Amino acid sequence: MSLLSVRGLTRDFDGLRAVDGVDLDIGEGEVRALIGPNGAGKTTLVGMIAGRIAPSAGRMAFGGRDITHMPTHRRMRLGMAYTFQITSVFAGLSVVENVTLAARRRARGAAVGSAVAAALDRVGLGDRGAEMAGDLAYGHQRLLEIAMGIAQRPRLLILDEPTQGLAEGEIAGFGRLVRDLAGETTILLIEHNMDVVMALAGRITVMDAGRVLAEGTPGEIHANRAVQAAYLGGGGDAAAG
Amino acid sequence: MEFGPHLVLALIEGAVTAAVLALTASGLSLVFGVMRVVNIAHGAFFMLGAVIAWWITQGIGGHPGWGFAAAIVAAPLMVGALAVAADLTVLRRLSYDPERTIVATIGLLYIIQQLTLMSYGPEARPVVAPFDARIALPWPERGAEGWRIGWPWGFGTTAWKLAVIGAAAALVGALWLFMARTRAGLVLRATQADREMATAFGIPVERVYALTFGLGAGLAALAAVLIVPIRQAHYLMGGDPLLLSFVVVIIGGLGSLPGTLLAAVLIGLSDGIISVFFSPTLAKIIATLMVALVLVFRPQGLYGTRAP
Numbered sequence: 199m200s201l202l203s204v205r206g207l208t209r210d211f212d213g214l215r216a217v218d219g220v221d222l223d224i225g226e227g228e229v230r231a232l233i234g235p236n237g238a239g240k241t242t243l244v245g246m247i248a249g250r251i252a253p254s255a256g257r258m259a260f261g262g263r264d265i266t267h268m269p270t271h272r273r274m275r276l277g278m279a280y281t282f283q284i285t286s287v288f289a290g291l292s293v294v295e296n297v298t299l300a301a302r303r304r305a306r307g308a309a310v311g312s313a314v315a316a317a318l319d320r321v322g323l324g325d326r327g328a329e330m331a332g333d334l335a336y337g338h339q340r341l342l343e344i345a346m347g348i349a350q351r352p353r354l355l356i357l358d359e360p361t362q363g364l365a366e367g368e369i370a371g372f373g374r375l376v377r378d379l380a381g382e383t384t385i386l387l388i389e390h391n392m393d394v395v396m397a398l399a400g401r402i403t404v405m406d407a408g409r410v411l412a413e414g415t416p417g418e419i420h421a422n423r424a425v426q427a428a429y430l431g432g433g434g435d436a437a438a439g
Numbered sequence: 440m441e442f443g444p445h446l447v448l449a450l451i452e453g454a455v456t457a458a459v460l461a462l463t464a465s466g467l468s469l470v471f472g473v474m475r476v477v478n479i480a481h482g483a484f485f486m487l488g489a490v491i492a493w494w495i496t497q498g499i500g501g502h503p504g505w506g507f508a509a510a511i512v513a514a515p516l517m518v519g520a521l522a523v524a525a526d527l528t529v530l531r532r533l534s535y536d537p538e539r540t541i542v543a544t545i546g547l548l549y550i551i552q553q554l555t556l557m558s559y560g561p562e563a564r565p566v567v568a569p570f571d572a573r574i575a576l577p578w579p580e581r582g583a584e585g586w587r588i589g590w591p592w593g594f595g596t597t598a599w600k601l602a603v604i605g606a607a608a609a610l611v612g613a614l615w616l617f618m619a620r621t622r623a624g625l626v627l628r629a630t631q632a633d634r635e636m637a638t639a640f641g642i643p644v645e646r647v648y649a650l651t652f653g654l655g656a657g658l659a660a661l662a663a664v665l666i667v668p669i670r671q672a673h674y675l676m677g678g679d680p681l682l683l684s685f686v687v688v689i690i691g692g693l694g695s696l697p698g699t700l701l702a703a704v705l706i707g708l709s710d711g712i713i714s715v716f717f718s719p720t721l722a723k724i725i726a727t728l729m730v731a732l733v734l735v736f737r738p739q740g741l742y743g744t745r746a747p
Contacts (some may be wrong), residue, residue, distance in 0.1 A: 271641050286639075288632045291625070299640050302622060310622070343557050346640075 201354060201384050202247065207256035207353070209242050216242040218408035224354070229376065229385045231399035233392075235428065238405040240388050244356060247386075248280040249273045261353065275303070277353035280310045281343045281360065289332030293323060293342055296331050301349035317349040319376060337368040344375065355379070356386045361394055373397055396420070403429070444578050444594045445715070450595050453711020455669065456683075458607030461663045461703035463680050464687040465614055465696060466658030472694025473631045473651045476530060476540045480547035481659055482523060482681025487551055488514045488560050488660025489566075489672040496566050504569035511664045515657040522656030526649045535648065548677075555674040563676075568599040568668035603665045610661065615696060626653060631694065679723075683710070686726045690733050692740025701741060 208215065215238040224230050232240050245248040245251035247258060249270035256348055257266050274280075287296050290342060305313045318324045321341040326334070331342055340360060347355050357376075360361045361369050369391065376385060376398050389395050395416070402419045404412045405429040412419060419425055467481045491514040496506035525547055533539040573595055582591035618624040630637045630647050638644055659680070670676065688707050689697030706726050713722035733740060 225737070271638060274639070274641055280639075286636055288629055290632050291628060295625055295628075297638075298622065298625060303641050322440075437576065 201228075201261060202386075203259045204247065205257045205260065207246055208244065208254050209239075209246060209251060210254045212398055215408050217246070217253075220405070220408075220410055222403060222410070224384060224386060226353075227380070229380050229387065229398055229400045231387045231389055231395040231402045232405065233389060233395055233402060233409070234405035237407075240405055241358065243405070244280075244386070246390055248278065248356060261267040264431060274350070277351075278356065279347040279350045279352035279354070280356045281340075281347050281358060287331040287339055287342050287346070289330070291331060293318065293329050293331055293334070293434075294327040294329065296342060297345050297349045300346035302378065304349070304351050313349055314352075317345040320348055320378070321345045337364045340364060341368075341372075341375075344372075347380065352383055354384045354386060356388075358388045359390060360387070361389065361391050369394060372401055441591075444576070445508075446712070447576065447578075448594070449712045449715035450708065451600060451711075452715060453708035454604050455600050455666075455707075456710050457704045457707020458604045459666045460609050460680070460683055460687055460707045461611050461700050462662035462665075463659050464684040464699050464703050465611060466655035466662075467684045468688045468691070468694055468699045469627075469658070470652055470655035471628065471688065474530075474535060474648050475537055475628055476535060476652070477537070477544070478545040478652075478655065479681070480525075480551065481544075481655070481684060482677030482679075483548045483551040484518050484656035484677075485659040485663045485680045486555065486672075486674060486677035487518050487521070488663035489667040489676060490555055490674070491517055491660070492664045492667050493559075493566050497595055499709070502569075503567040507566070507569040507664075507668075510566075511661070511739035513684050514664050518660035519653035523649050523653040525653040531645060531648070532653065540716050548554040552674055552677075559672075559674060561674065563671040563673040565671045566667045568597075570602075571668075572598040574598055574601070586618070592736055599668055602607040602670075603669070606665055606706060610658075611700060614658070618696060682723070683726065688729050690740060692742040695740065695742040698742025700738055 200223040202222070202224040204220060207217055207220045207222075209217040220239075220243055222243075233246070234240050240253060246253045249265070249268060253266065256301070257264065259265060260273065260276055260278065261401055263276065265276070268276075277365065288299070291299075294314055298310060298319050301310050301313045301317070315324065315327075318327055323338060323341055323345060326338070334342060340363070344357070344360065347357070361372055364372065373394060379385065385397070387399065399416060401414065402416055403410060404419060404422075404425050411428055412422050412425050413420070463481070463485055467478060470476055470481070475737075492507075492510035495510040495513055496503065496559050499506035529543050529547070530540055533543055574597065575590050575595040578591050578594060579586050579589045580591070582589075618627065620651055626637075626642055626647060629640070630644055630651075632640060634644055637647075662680070663676075683706060687702040688699055691700070691702035692708065706729075710719075710722040710726065712727060713719075
């Protein structure tokens with residue numbers, strides 16, 4: 199049974215159809231990548247899934263429950279965690295305090311401390327807990343954000359352009375982190391970096407002009423001519439680059 | 440009396456003012472920091488704490504310590520509960536709009552003041568301190584055979600004044616620990632930092648606001664209960680604490696607890712010294728002048744950060 203099920207999801211912005219009748223099913227334990235050129239509607243789609251944008255039409259179900267009209271914080275309580283496209287950490291709080299805020303609904307008492315330490319160790323920030331989040335380098339702030347996602351022990355972790363602005367070495371570390379998490383939680387990855395997508399995703403959904411253009415394994419997507427045409431503007435076989 | 444002992448007495452008076460001011464202003468600073476509400480009714484909550492303390496100590500007989508112990512627990516709780524009710528019925532309905540909440544809290548101030556006048560009356564009434572031993576203070580004197588420790592006549596203070604300083608310092612320390620070390624304090628600081636993001640992390644912001652408003656008013660009431668054995672309970676007694684709290688909060692930096700404490704000590708001590716040597720009115724004039732200078736040269740306050 200699929201964890202997240204989206205049917206006919208549509209969103210209009212002043213006559214512009216940003217998302218147009220999208221169907222999407224993500225199974226439990228999957229690592230799904232969502233790709234597409236700029237303006238394809240990825241962020242709008244994910245905004246609707248997370249409850250930040252109200253859909254114009256269509257339905258969504260999460261874990262078998264209809265969430266179409268559910269507010270964000272209740273979706274989070276059902277087990278969705280969402281890291282924003284723009285870094286969002288509490289700059290004036292310490293690294294540990296940031297993660298504690300995220301963990302506090304899933305654990306009680308002393309369990310919070312260990313959950314926080316575990317999440318920080320996962321992303322490799324275990325020894326920087328006392329630092330102010332705002333003093334961390336950009337790449338580390340993104341890792342902190344992911345730690346805040348992990349600490350919520352979500353059933354579905356939505357990562358919106360997590361490698362944007364990261365250095366090469368940091369991207370490799372991020373890849374290891376996602377592979378490590380893949381056994382425990384379902385991941386929806388919105389990503390521009392094709393190397394990352396091809397290496398990490400079990401299945402890929404390609405969007406173009408608000409619609410789902412193709413869906414399949416990395417191999418199938420790599421070979422799909424329609425994807426190459428849309429995504430790369432007919433740029434031939436450079437799909438992996 | 441010579442200048443030295445006189446200065447020590449002024450410093451003790453100043454320390455009492457500073458201690459009570461630190462507590463009152465932390466409440467105001469907390470409410471502004473977390474809720475962005477400028478609470479004009481803060482002085483009315485202060486006054487209500489003192490008046491309720493008088494009612495309670497009148498109602499309980501026996502040793503004055505019992506009545507006072509009941510008052511210091513019950514009065515802040517009652518004032519806090521009233522503030523929570525005011526938040527739920529008034530401020531929440533205004534969506535915490537900065538301008539409309541100023542007008543609403545001005546209204547609250549007048550309602551509380553008039554109800555107190557109608558029930559408690561216009562008299563200033565004293566509350567007996569739980570203990571009131573007089574402590575003579577030593578001072579070095581030059582006698583026939585050189586320097587020795589003497590006890591100049593009239594040079595002393597009361598045990599209660601020292602207790603007020605100690606209790607206020609302990610309470611402010613406890614507040615700091617609560618904010619810095621507990622999970623509830625963390626939730627408050629996160630709400631203060633970014634309300635939208637706090638909501639995204641499942642923090643029940645409206646409940647946090649109601650409790651913050653109650654906590655802020657409770658701190659003002661607590662300060663009033665401590666000071667009411669020294670300064671009597673009166674329905675207009677909230678004016679000076681309100682003015683000085685705003686002075687302290689603006690000088691220290693809005694929403695910053697360390698800045699509030701530093702400014703409270705600064706303003707409290709200078710208020711004590713200037714009041715003793717010159718006049719209380721001059722002390723208020725200088726405090727207000729300091730606010731003007733801070734607003735011109737360092738508008739974010741000593742510890743505050745500039746709005747991005």
